[in-house]
Amino acid sequence: MAVHTSVSPQEAADRLALRELIDAYAHCADRRDAEGQLSLFTEDTRFLVFMDATAAEPTQELHGRESLAPVFDNLNSYRTTTHFNGQSTVSLDGDRATGESYCLAHHVSVGDDGQRTLMVASIRYLDEFTRQDGEWLFAERRLMVDWTETRPSTP
16 A cells, blocks of 8 residues: 655546546446446557456457447446445556556346346456546456356345
8 A cells, every 4th residue: 555645736636537537437337328438448448357357368358449339338238237436546657557446336137027136246447547638548447357146136
């Protein structure tokens, strides 16, 4: 853990902007704002999904901002979602940064038989950020699924 005896106004602004970027991703996901989500990534972004965080290879690997659209559209298969962001760490290096953030993602589904289910996923994002034209964006995002639980849910 970093010890901050003093933080420059620029570092404070960068840290706030990166946290807002992380939170904007979750907000756009839960509001089904795929265009908003896409705008948070660089044109040449990489997005890797590890359905098992211990796996050496990703379950899915996407390259380029537009390749993310089907992933974000997949959220429409759920009745509702809530992504609750937890702790995060960030290391700044000029116009580049890396970070890790935790999230509990709740996904409510309704089956053809009307049965509601809740799937909770404990996930971590391992991120590489870049500042372009004064704005922080995701250059690479690794979605690491640590565990999931699916159970019946009542309305």
